[in-house]
Amino acid sequence: xxxxxxxxxxxxxxxxxxxxxxxxxxxxxxxxxxxxxxxxxxxxxxxxxxxxxxxxxxxxxxxxxxxxxxxxxxxxxxxxxxxxxxxxxxxxxxxxxxxxxxxxxxxxxxxxxxxxxxxxxxxxxxxxxxxxxxxxxxxxxxxxxxxxxxxxxxxxxxxxxxxxxxxxxxxxxxxxxxxxxxxxxxxxxxxxxxxxxxxxxxxxxxxxxxxxxxxxxxxxxxxxxxxxxxxxxxxxxxxxxxxxxxxxxxxxxxxxxxxxxxxxxxxxxxxxxxxxxxxxxxxxxxxxxxxxxxxxxxxxxxxxxxxxxxxxxxxxxxxxxxxxxxxx
Amino acid sequence: xxxxxxxxxxxxxxxxxxxxxxxxxxxxxxxxxxxxxxxxxxxxxxxxxxxxxxxxxxxxxxxxxxxxxxxxxxxxxxxxxxxxxxxxxxxxxxxxxxxxxxxxxxxxxxxxxxxxxxxxxxxxxxxxxxxxxxxxxxxxxxxxxxxxxxxxxxxxxxxxxxxxxxxxxxxxxxxxxxxxxxxxxxxxxxxxxxxxxxxxxxxxxxxxxxxxxxxxxxxxxxxxxxxxxxxxxxxxxxxxxxxxxxxxxxxxxxxxxxxxxxxxxxxxxxxxxxxxxxxxxxxxxxxxxxxxxxxxxxxxxxxxxxxxxxxxxxxxxxxxxxxxxxxxxxxxxxxxxxxxxx
Ligand SMILES: Cc1ncc(C[n+]2csc(CCOP(=O)(O)OP(=O)(O)O)c2C)c(N)n1
Numbered sequence: 001x002x003x004x005x006x007x008x009x010x011x012x013x014x015x016x017x018x019x020x021x022x023x024x025x026x027x028x029x030x031x032x033x034x035x036x037x038x039x040x041x042x043x044x045x046x047x048x049x050x051x052x053x054x055x056x057x058x059x060x061x062x063x064x065x066x067x068x069x070x071x072x073x074x075x076x077x078x079x080x081x082x083x084x085x086x087x088x089x090x091x092x093x094x095x096x097x098x099x100x101x102x103x104x105x106x107x108x109x110x111x112x113x114x115x116x117x118x119x120x121x122x123x124x125x126x127x128x129x130x131x132x133x134x135x136x137x138x139x140x141x142x143x144x145x146x147x148x149x150x151x152x153x154x155x156x157x158x159x160x161x162x163x164x165x166x167x168x169x170x171x172x173x174x175x176x177x178x179x180x181x182x183x184x185x186x187x188x189x190x191x192x193x194x195x196x197x198x199x200x201x202x203x204x205x206x207x208x209x210x211x212x213x214x215x216x217x218x219x220x221x222x223x224x225x226x227x228x229x230x231x232x233x234x235x236x237x238x239x240x241x242x243x244x245x246x247x248x249x250x251x252x253x254x255x256x257x258x259x260x261x262x263x264x265x266x267x268x269x270x271x272x273x274x275x276x277x278x279x280x281x282x283x284x285x286x287x288x289x290x291x292x293x294x295x296x297x298x299x300x301x302x303x304x305x306x307x308x309x310x311x312x313x314x315x316x317x318x319x320x321x322x323x324x325x326x327x328x
Numbered sequence: 329x330x331x332x333x334x335x336x337x338x339x340x341x342x343x344x345x346x347x348x349x350x351x352x353x354x355x356x357x358x359x360x361x362x363x364x365x366x367x368x369x370x371x372x373x374x375x376x377x378x379x380x381x382x383x384x385x386x387x388x389x390x391x392x393x394x395x396x397x398x399x400x401x402x403x404x405x406x407x408x409x410x411x412x413x414x415x416x417x418x419x420x421x422x423x424x425x426x427x428x429x430x431x432x433x434x435x436x437x438x439x440x441x442x443x444x445x446x447x448x449x450x451x452x453x454x455x456x457x458x459x460x461x462x463x464x465x466x467x468x469x470x471x472x473x474x475x476x477x478x479x480x481x482x483x484x485x486x487x488x489x490x491x492x493x494x495x496x497x498x499x500x501x502x503x504x505x506x507x508x509x510x511x512x513x514x515x516x517x518x519x520x521x522x523x524x525x526x527x528x529x530x531x532x533x534x535x536x537x538x539x540x541x542x543x544x545x546x547x548x549x550x551x552x553x554x555x556x557x558x559x560x561x562x563x564x565x566x567x568x569x570x571x572x573x574x575x576x577x578x579x580x581x582x583x584x585x586x587x588x589x590x591x592x593x594x595x596x597x598x599x600x601x602x603x604x605x606x607x608x609x610x611x612x613x614x615x616x617x618x619x620x621x622x623x624x625x626x627x628x629x630x631x632x633x634x635x636x637x638x639x640x641x642x643x644x645x646x647x648x649x650x651x652x653x654x655x656x657x658x659x660x661x662x663x664x665x666x667x668x669x670x
Binding site: 066068097098099100101102103107109110111116117119120121124126127128129130131132133134135136138139145157158161162164165168169318321322323324325326 | 399400404410417448449453507
């Protein structure tokens with residue numbers, strides 16, 4: 001085959017992944033800033049430092065594949081192809097936001113691109129993703145469902161229920177655990193009975209892979225394997241992406257890392273910087289292209305803020321609609 | 329008079345057949361699966377076994393293991409998988425073996441199914457039907473009536489059919505709704521028989537049934553309580569000349585308040601009769617709404633006849649102490665009429 005197998009096989013598509021990573025980074029830095037300035041209500045859960053996972057995983061998905069995400073989901077949303085302007089408008093509670101102000105940062109959703117919703121309940125996206133996978137199977141589609149969740153969520157009962165049912169039915173479900181070292185304040189090493197969460201897949205008889213979640217090509221490669229298996233009807237897989245949460249849990253949280261030096265260590269493993277080096281080695285990235293890429297990402301973010309600011313506040317009647325479809 | 333409760337005044341006479349409540353459900357499921365390939369069933373022991381109460385009997389044999397899915401014992405996943413499948417084009421009808429088990433799946437019912445449409449600004453739909461029995465006779469963990477929990481959550485539809493006719497007609501309507509429906513079936517009703525038209529018909533959500541006309545007092549009853557209320561009404565008419573109007577809301581969400589208000593305007597007295605615990609049961613809500621919407625018409629306090637606030641005991645002699653009886657209802661009716669019981 002001469003066709004491009006992955007976006008990493010060609011300069012243009014590889015560079016677009018790089019730009020996506022920057023877009024996520026800058027979007028979230030902007031969101032945190034807007035929160036500090038009182039322009040975003042509630043909170044913001046940044047995924048800064050985890051961009052390689054969102055971008056690496058989604059880069060092998062089709063828009064008809066379904067993604068379920070979490071409150072720490074801006075990256076997944078962007079990487080699945082969402083309109084950043086409507087995302088920002090939602091964070092800022094505007095009428096042009098994806099959810100017309102009813103969802104906010106924690107409930108972003110764009111079914112048209114297969115982004116079936118972030119979730120505020122730790123672990124709750126897993127069985128929903130299982131159901132999406134089941135429906136795809138029943139409709140004889142060869143699409144897959146992907147669920148992002150944290151290390152903490154892997155301790156929820158629903159992880160077990162979902163893994164077991166997806167396994168007995170060999171559903172096209174890819175579980176992506178972002179092990180960022182913490183569940184809010186509690187270190188994963190304390191809360192998880194094992195070091196490699198991927199090993200939990202063994203209990204259900206499907207493969208689990210632990211991968212360096214800050215290494216985009218590695219994430220992409222393993223996702224390709226898991227997705228291909230799922231599409232071929234070989235059943236679910238669990239990918240554990242080891243990464244690190246640079247920021248506090250959410251914009252509301254007190255700064256609390258058990259070992260701050262740990263964080264400094266991991267900061268050196270900036271996934272964007274790493275992928276940049278990979279691109280340089282390929283001969284696809286140099287300083288001018290790098291600057292252009294960042295500038296484009298920055299431009300998209302500032303246009304998003306402009307768009308959101310220019311959009312009206314969600315109209316008050318919105319509060320009462322969309323509870324039911326059928327008005328009876 | 330005792331036949332009033334099974335007759336359906338608002339339908340054109342047509343060929344009828346007699347079915348049990350379980351058969352009526354079974355037929356509606358078969359019909360839905362035949363008509364709509366996006367409909368599938370999922371739940372515990374609903375496959376070859378046919379369901380604990382035989383509601384899915386024969387469907388596995390007819391539609392196969394890909395349309396009638398036996399699940400592991402995994403309530404959170406049963407509901408959660410239903411939510412996800414419903415979001416992307418399927419119409420799952422899932423069974424929770426007992427409604428008490430909703431407690432294990434409450435996140436998926438309350439935080440996911442009920443709120444997906446709203447949180448997404450109308451982008452997501454969850455056309456999921458959850459069928460589940462309420463009941464009596466099986467102790468504290470298998471016979472609760474928890475409908476008030478559900479009625480408290482915006483985004484859910486709730487049906488509580490009392491007859492085979494309503495079971496069939498409401499399930500047909502449920503299949504046309506694009507939001508989650510909790511379909512609560514009383515286990516003591518499954519074997520009761522009633523007439524249903526041979527031709528397809530539907531029972532709309534949000535339309536109460538006046539089970540029995542009356543002028544002295546309005547009794548609002550749901551599920552298996554409807555039969556009891558109608559019987560009590562018949563007896564009081566014969567024994568004491570008291571005219572009781574019995575109303576079955578049939579669905580709790582949406583809720584037909586207009587029919588109740590019109591009735592109270594006529595009778596000036598209202599009693600809510602239900603098998604669920606009294607405190608914060610649906611009687612509290614219905615009673616309060618009568619106060620708000622028909623206060624000027626009331627000649628007596630709105631009264632609740634409901635279960636005592638204790639768990640369901642296993643022994644029949646003890647359960648009889650806890651659950652509201654025909655006698656309790658009769659007493660309440662006499663009390664709001666300021667009469668001494670005969
Ligand atoms: C069911 C539930 N329990 C607790 C919380 C509060 N909470 C939100 S995020 C979080 C930590 C989750 O950690 P993890 O799954 O590792 O994901 P991360 O936040 O690190 O991305 C907690 C405790 C919640 N939202 N939902």
